[in-house]
Amino acid sequence: MRFYTFVLKNLIRRRVRTALTMLGIAVAVGAVVALVGVSSGFERSFLELYEKRQVDIIVSRKGLMDRLTSGLDENFGKKIAGLPGVKAVATGLLDFVSLEKLGIFGVMVQGWPDDCFMFDELGIVDGRRLRKGDDRGILLGKVLATNLNKKPGDKLVLFDEEFTVVGVYQTFNVYENGSMITLLAPLQKLMGREKQITGCTVVLEQHDRPTIDQMCLKIDALDPAGKTKAMPYEEYVRSTSQIKAAQAMAWMTSVLALIIGTVGMLNTMVMSVFERTREIGILRAIGWRRSRVVRMILLEAILLSMTGGLVGTLAAIGLTRFLSSRPSVAGMIGGQIDPRVILQGFGIALLVGLIGAAYPAYRAARLMPTEAIRHE
Amino acid sequence: MSDSGSNTVLLRTENLCKVYPDGAVNALVEVSLTIHQGEYVAIMGPSGSGKSTLLNLLGALDAPTSGEVYFLGEPLSAVCSLDRLRSQKVGFVFQSFYLLPVLTAAENVQVPMFETSLSASARVKKAIELLGIVGLQHRARHLPGQLSVGERQRAAVARALANDPILLLADEPTGNLDSLSAEGIFDLFAKLHRERGMTIVLVTHDPEFGHRAKRLVQMRDGHVISDGVLPPH
Numbered sequence: 001m002r003f004y005t006f007v008l009k010n011l012i013r014r015r016v017r018t019a020l021t022m023l024g025i026a027v028a029v030g031a032v033v034a035l036v037g038v039s040s041g042f043e044r045s046f047l048e049l050y051e052k053r054q055v056d057i058i059v060s061r062k063g064l065m066d067r068l069t070s071g072l073d074e075n076f077g078k079k080i081a082g083l084p085g086v087k088a089v090a091t092g093l094l095d096f097v098s099l100e101k102l103g104i105f106g107v108m109v110q111g112w113p114d115d116c117f118m119f120d121e122l123g124i125v126d127g128r129r130l131r132k133g134d135d136r137g138i139l140l141g142k143v144l145a146t147n148l149n150k151k152p153g154d155k156l157v158l159f160d161e162e163f164t165v166v167g168v169y170q171t172f173n174v175y176e177n178g179s180m181i182t183l184l185a186p187l188q189k190l191m192g193r194e195k196q197i198t199g200c201t202v203v204l205e206q207h208d209r210p211t212i213d214q215m216c217l218k219i220d221a222l223d224p225a226g227k228t229k230a231m232p233y234e235e236y237v238r239s240t241s242q243i244k245a246a247q248a249m250a251w252m253t254s255v256l257a258l259i260i261g262t263v264g265m266l267n268t269m270v271m272s273v274f275e276r277t278r279e280i281g282i283l284r285a286i287g288w289r290r291s292r293v294v295r296m297i298l299l300e301a302i303l304l305s306m307t308g309g310l311v312g313t314l315a316a317i318g319l320t321r322f323l324s325s326r327p328s329v330a331g332m333i334g335g336q337i338d339p340r341v342i343l344q345g346f347g348i349a350l351l352v353g354l355i356g357a358a359y360p361a362y363r364a365a366r367l368m369p370t371e372a373i374r375h376e
Numbered sequence: 377m378s379d380s381g382s383n384t385v386l387l388r389t390e391n392l393c394k395v396y397p398d399g400a401v402n403a404l405v406e407v408s409l410t411i412h413q414g415e416y417v418a419i420m421g422p423s424g425s426g427k428s429t430l431l432n433l434l435g436a437l438d439a440p441t442s443g444e445v446y447f448l449g450e451p452l453s454a455v456c457s458l459d460r461l462r463s464q465k466v467g468f469v470f471q472s473f474y475l476l477p478v479l480t481a482a483e484n485v486q487v488p489m490f491e492t493s494l495s496a497s498a499r500v501k502k503a504i505e506l507l508g509i510v511g512l513q514h515r516a517r518h519l520p521g522q523l524s525v526g527e528r529q530r531a532a533v534a535r536a537l538a539n540d541p542i543l544l545l546a547d548e549p550t551g552n553l554d555s556l557s558a559e560g561i562f563d564l565f566a567k568l569h570r571e572r573g574m575t576i577v578l579v580t581h582d583p584e585f586g587h588r589a590k591r592l593v594q595m596r597d598g599h600v601i602s603d604g605v606l607p608p609h
Contacts (some may be wrong), residue, residue, distance in 0.1 A: 001483045002496050013478040057456020066516040282474040285437055370438040
């Protein structure tokens, strides 16, 4: 018999308690993996939006907490394009709409000028791209088109105006596939933001950090009123309030789940040590060192927490995949969880196990054999 | 030198006193005793006479309030790892067996061996051998709940022998056994003493079994009231 077999048998002898504790850990770790996974996926997808198009700089209104309310003059893009070292500039208006009647919420809608280079990056899978004069035309991402059951030629009401689907596109990005695109001018009009854009994405000829930082300063200098802020795309994404809020909520919920998981583990291990006081006394009497008793308790906790972590992680992956396939959230949640988040989940499970078992192990190690054997 | 043991003093107690934390009971009062290697000693006395307390102190399970226990000449108060001493030199047999219910007889015997460098396969082999010595090889894969009380105590004796101790301490080893099973356990102790030269110190209530030892220590109210060699049984 190996030592871990012995530890395993200790756990198996109290099946219900072991299963319930494992479930508690699974829920805690599952919550962490799912929530942090979704929020980090949210950030990753946003980064990917710019990264894969080699976008270097995002320009928006300075000092705004919510970037969606950012308003710049639509001609500001032309000024940026005139700077030496700038390869391309895309201007756009961005907002989120909900198609409540269809049960789809938080759909990203973008308005681009008809000559925007970003149109060239869209893979049109059905219909055609938007052209000049398509004022009531709209492009749908593939996921959104599927969820709305729309195809080119179909009508879609947006801001109480009827649009005609002219094409369906597919890109590498989950949010874009769940979003829609119109021409800039009609969207400005519908949103009451004529001549305004939310921001500009800038592609430089050179992508090294010093060049990017210098260009940010040059772009800021283009606005004598100092109301414009240019920043590297990573910085822009990470400072986006929606992403920050999602991450904060994910971690807050996770911390609560972890506290509950830790208390559950602590309760189980304390009870387990208390119930086995005499048994631990016997083990000490037959020569077990204190350190072996501690190892036994910690190993039991680690086995419990890692199994719980595995179950929780698998459940979180399954849940995320399931949610990503639901029309109401498809296009907001990617089905994949970053392996780093999964590792983080296991790390947290291990930590919960060790913290929850530390006191019981200490208590068990301090037991005097004779006192423990006398324990009723 | 003891009549039944060797010249080597295995255990010596010097003015051993034990007062339990509540301070109400003087469990042991100035007990001085010498036990040679290879002796077979029975400690008898009424309940509360201090015999189990003495056994616990001899086995380094507890510390005296005053006085000293010497194990092979070394004071236990100076031993840095009593756990190791218990693991390597002492085997314990308890009245209630205290076998772990989820482990088979063979697995129970292996539990003390975790403190040795034996491999897993060597532990299994040794456990089976020890169960053979106590006549329980055929029950090696049975759980304690599937064994008779006598068999459980035999398994507990095999566990006590797991790390080849030089001292076997038994606290009322037949207290929970029927007379037939008790007879078997005492025969086993006699065999271990005879064939292995093992030093055995046991506590018993039963005068019949007490007199099967080679030396009888009688206690009352924490004092040793008599200590003498018994005639051959």
